[in-house]
Amino acid sequence: MSRPLPFGSPGTTGRLDLADVMRQVAQGDKEAFSTVYDALAPMVFGIVIKVVRDRAQSEEVAQEVMIDLWRQAARYRPDSASVTTWAATIAHRRAVDRVRSAQASTDREQARAAREHTTAFDEVAERVETRLDSEQVRRCLRSLTELQRQAVTLAYYQGLTYREIAEVLDAPLPTVKTRMRDGLIRLRDCMGVTT
Known part of the structure; x- marks a missing residue:
């Protein structure tokens, strides 16, 4: 099930009815999933890389999407959308989630760095103020x-x-x-x- 993604060439479905193949995948048919994988992996990767923009992370997210298609095959409803549309929707959501997660992580790191920087600034300001006070006391004592x-x-x-x-x-x-x-x-x- 964890085959490498064939990212180089777009998957062609020809006359293949992916809805029928998804029904077989929902019953645990690994060969049917292999067909779905080959047909959809290039499209899924294309959607993900447009959102994520990092090849390594995009490959990871695309693999997660393909695993989701395997696990959620029984949830697919042909009367709601085509298999391609359903897979594209999952891919887009996963990609957006990854970008949001990365942004939240970056925001947390920046906030922590800002707090540490502020603390350092406060310590420097306090030292300067103490030194100025000491100098004023010495001048007044004289x-x-x-x-x-x-x-x-x-x-x-x-x-x-x-x-x-x-x-x-x-x-x-x-x-x-x-x-x-x-x-x-x-x-x-x-x-x-x-x-």
Whole structure:
């Protein structure tokens, strides 16, 4: 049943009555199916390749159509359409399904790539923003007095308390608190933070 498709030459039916042959196929006659196969395979491939446009995929879809004709032979109704029309309809539907499936797969891959690209962009943007913020903080820290800069740096970068800062700087506690307050106000103003 899985004979290679004779794609080179068109199938001719001559005086062959394909409707009668399909009735024999419906009863499981493999020789009758061989006749149907030889008569319809070139036409089926022609329809499929016009839709799918890729030879390898078209051959695969055409084989699937021929298998469908074998499996669905009992469903064929001669009063609805000719065997050729019925086979052409199945071939066209299968080809369109393949194209839609391939397009859906491509769309999913593109959407995933776009999400990954967006994530990468977001990470870069976040790093740039963090770097710009850090540069602004350093610039604003340079605008403070030495005691203010030391107090703020010890508090925020080393996590020391007011009392510990006073001990490290060998300065009175009230002076450290005042310098810290004044330094933070200047930092806030420099960075454009509104309260």
